[in-house]
Amino acid sequence: MKTVVTLLVLLSLGFCSRYIETKAPFYYTELSGPNEIQTDSTIDITYYKLILKIQLSPNYIYGVTTVNGKMPVPGNSFFLNFSSSMTVDSVTGNNVASFSHNYDLLQINLASVSSTFSVNVYYKGLPGSTGYGSFVFGSHNSQPAVWSLSEPYGSSDWFPNKNTPGDKADSSDVWITCPSGLTAVSNGLLNETVSNPDNTVTYKWHGSYPISSYLISLAVSNYTLYKNYFRYSQNDSLALTHYIYPEYFDQVKSNLDETPKMLSVFSEKYTLYPFIREKYGHAQFGWGGGMEHQTISSMGAFSSGVISHELSHQWFGDKVTCRDFRHIWLNEGFATFSEAVYIEATQGKDAYDYFMKSRMNYSKFAVGSVYVQNPNSVSEIFDTYRSYYKGSFILHMLRGITGDSLFFSILKTYVNDTARAYNTAATEDFQAAAERIYGKSLAYFFYEWVYGENYPKYSVVWDKARREDNTYDVIITLTQAANTTPSFFTMPVDFKILTKNSDTTVTFFNNAASQTFTLNLPGEPVSLTFDPSNKILKDKAGDDPVEPVTFDLGQNYPNPFNVSLKVYDVTGRKVASLVNTKQRPGNYEVVFSPYGLASGVYYYILVSGGITMTKKLVYIR
Numbered sequence: 001m002k003t004v005v006t007l008l009v010l011l012s013l014g015f016c017s018r019y020i021e022t023k024a025p026f027y028y029t030e031l032s033g034p035n036e037i038q039t040d041s042t043i044d045i046t047y048y049k050l051i052l053k054i055q056l057s058p059n060y061i062y063g064v065t066t067v068n069g070k071m072p073v074p075g076n077s078f079f080l081n082f083s084s085s086m087t088v089d090s091v092t093g094n095n096v097a098s099f100s101h102n103y104d105l106l107q108i109n110l111a112s113v114s115s116t117f118s119v120n121v122y123y124k125g126l127p128g129s130t131g132y133g134s135f136v137f138g139s140h141n142s143q144p145a146v147w148s149l150s151e152p153y154g155s156s157d158w159f160p161n162k163n164t165p166g167d168k169a170d171s172s173d174v175w176i177t178c179p180s181g182l183t184a185v186s187n188g189l190l191n192e193t194v195s196n197p198d199n200t201v202t203y204k205w206h207g208s209y210p211i212s213s214y215l216i217s218l219a220v221s222n223y224t225l226y227k228n229y230f231r232y233s234q235n236d237s238l239a240l241t242h243y244i245y246p247e248y249f250d251q252v253k254s255n256l257d258e259t260p261k262m263l264s265v266f267s268e269k270y271t272l273y274p275f276i277r278e279k280y281g282h283a284q285f286g287w288g289g290g291m292e293h294q295t296i297s298s299m300g301a302f303s304s305g306v307i308s309h310e311l312s313h314q315w316f317g318d319k320v321t322c323r324d325f326r327h328i329w330l331n332e333g334f335a336t337f338s339e340a341v342y343i344e345a346t347q348g349k350d351a352y353d354y355f356m357k358s359r360m361n362y363s364k365f366a367v368g369s370v371y372v373q374n375p376n377s378v379s380e381i382f383d384t385y386r387s388y389y390k391g392s393f394i395l396h397m398l399r400g401i402t403g404d405s406l407f408f409s410i411l412k413t414y415v416n417d418t419a420r421a422y423n424t425a426a427t428e429d430f431q432a433a434a435e436r437i438y439g440k441s442l443a444y445f446f447y448e449w450v451y452g453e454n455y456p457k458y459s460v461v462w463d464k465a466r467r468e469d470n471t472y473d474v475i476i477t478l479t480q481a482a483n484t485t486p487s488f489f490t491m492p493v494d495f496k497i498l499t500k501n502s503d504t505t506v507t508f509f510n511n512a513a514s515q516t517f518t519l520n521l522p523g524e525p526v527s528l529t530f531d532p533s534n535k536i537l538k539d540k541a542g543d544d545p546v547e548p549v550t551f552d553l554g555q556n557y558p559n560p561f562n563v564s565l566k567v568y569d570v571t572g573r574k575v576a577s578l579v580n581t582k583q584r585p586g587n588y589e590v591v592f593s594p595y596g597l598a599s600g601v602y603y604y605i606l607v608s609g610g611i612t613m614t615k616k617l618v619y620i621r
């Protein structure tokens with residue numbers, strides 16, 4: 001799932017430049033009714049079939065849900081989750097003796113002890129809407145639009161089920177009857193469309209892959225169907241089906257046409273799209289974000305970021321589903337990181353670094369652990385700073401520790417291991433996959449970053465000492481400000497040391513709150529940069545809490561030296577000349593007031609002592 005936010009970038013620019021991004025709060029409705037749903041741990045769901053009739057004006061649904069399951073310990077009763085605001089008319093099935101429906105629980109009593117069950121629940125009502133709007137009768141352009149968005153706990157608002165991500169049905173059917181002229185979209189393949197004599201149409205969707213109840217969806221409107229194809233071998237292609245509100249189609253088509261490229265990037269990085277026997281698709285809905293329903297993401301926004309985010313959830317979220325919502329970062333952190341994976345594949349490493357830098361800055365707003373302590377709170381589960389940004393930065397940091405090759409091998413192993421594929425996972429399962437591939441314990445990493453809070457605030461002090469053989473010792477002391485959990489962060493740390501003739505990057509393993517590292521270099525060290533590749537979520541002493549960019553010119557440049565700092569727009573037109581003079585070495589700050597400039601992307605270029613540095617900035621008024 002992804003909410004869409006507006007970025008506001010303020011800028012002051014100079015030799016020491018920085019940017020500040022603030023975001024609009026995203027909206028949510030705290031869950032009403034029961035919190036984390038109590039589910040029946042004695043049953044194992046094998047199949048759901050939903051037969052739903054959608055009635056408009058007045059809005060109403062009539063449903064029959066078939067639930068099949070096993071009872072590993074044979075018994076004669078069990079319960080399903082189902083909102084008490086719906087009316088259950090009857091429960092049928094071979095062995096059904098009686099039922100009761102109170103407090104959002106549907107208790108079903110069997111006539112005899114059994115190790116399996118198959119029940120049909122007949123019901124009707126106007127579903128309540130919890131979370132982000134679990135079942136909505138909406139509209140667009142004066143046309144009806146009906147949709148579901150069950151995550152996290154809303155599925156039992158509209159059909160009886162075992163309401164946990166931790167129990168997947170082996171397969172599912174969703175049959176939806178709606179007024180003629182509308183199209184009803186759901187998971188899997190459309191097996192049949194039937195026109196009924198009462199001026200309604202029935203769409204029969206079948207899903208042949210395991211599915212958690214919150215990923216079962218429905219979307220109904222007067223859609224335009226647009227198709228394109230993901231060609232994944234010489235002879236095979238997968239149909240991508242986009243169900244779009246007609247009046248939006250022209251403006252979103254070019255983004256929809258990017259979807260096949262995204263499928264090939266993620267298929268290459270993570271293994272082939274997980275639901276290759278069926279489809280991938282989008283169904284437009286009225287919530288202002290996206291939701292990764294299995295094989296058919298519901299979409300309110302069609303930016304490249306939202307499309308890639310929801311698509312990647314098909315691997316991380318749908319194929320491998322967080323076992324409960326305490327581990328939601330396994331869905332959201334991975335999908336946010338996947339946005340960066342797509343950016344890197346299409347725009348290069350600098351664009352990836354730029355994206356992750358902004359994720360790092362947002363991550364600093366995270367309060368509490370990435371592991372969700374209170375799964376009763378929708379806002380805690382979907383806390384953007386924790387589950388999304390810090391979750392994604394944890395993957396970026398793991399990549400920094402293991403290196404690219406092992407890192408992507410870890411992701412592949414995690415998403416394909418037979419114990420987890422088309423099943424569920426907790427943080428410990430991902431940790432086990434990571435340790436298996438990396439070959440060393442990562443206990444410190446997961447304990448500190450997933451279960452711990454905050455991030456390290458480092459101060460770095462260094463000095464140099466010349467030996468008799470004219471080599472130099474570099475003595476670095478790294479100190480962390482006190483934290484509670486963990487008391488300090490254990491990480492491999494990089495230092496880039498510039499000498500007069502070369503630069504060297506060394507990695508030390510920092511496992512104390514204050515630690516001194518020494519190395520010997522053949523040349524005289526001139527400058528030192530801590531964590532030059534921005535691998536760690538951190539603050540450095542002397543820096544703003546948001547990412548600073550420092551141009552360190554050192555002392556080996558002409559003195560005084562010529563400096564020019566100019567700002568250009570994307571067409572290459574110079575819009576400002578901030579500095580063009582001789583300067584002595586030192587720190588200078590130049591404030592750039594972009595009066596009269598339009599919102600957009602600009603570049604600032606610093607030229608001095610024969611070096612040129614170009615940085616991108618985004619200005620939004």
Ligand SMILES: [Zn+2]
Binds near residue numbers: 331
């Ligand atoms: Zn998401």
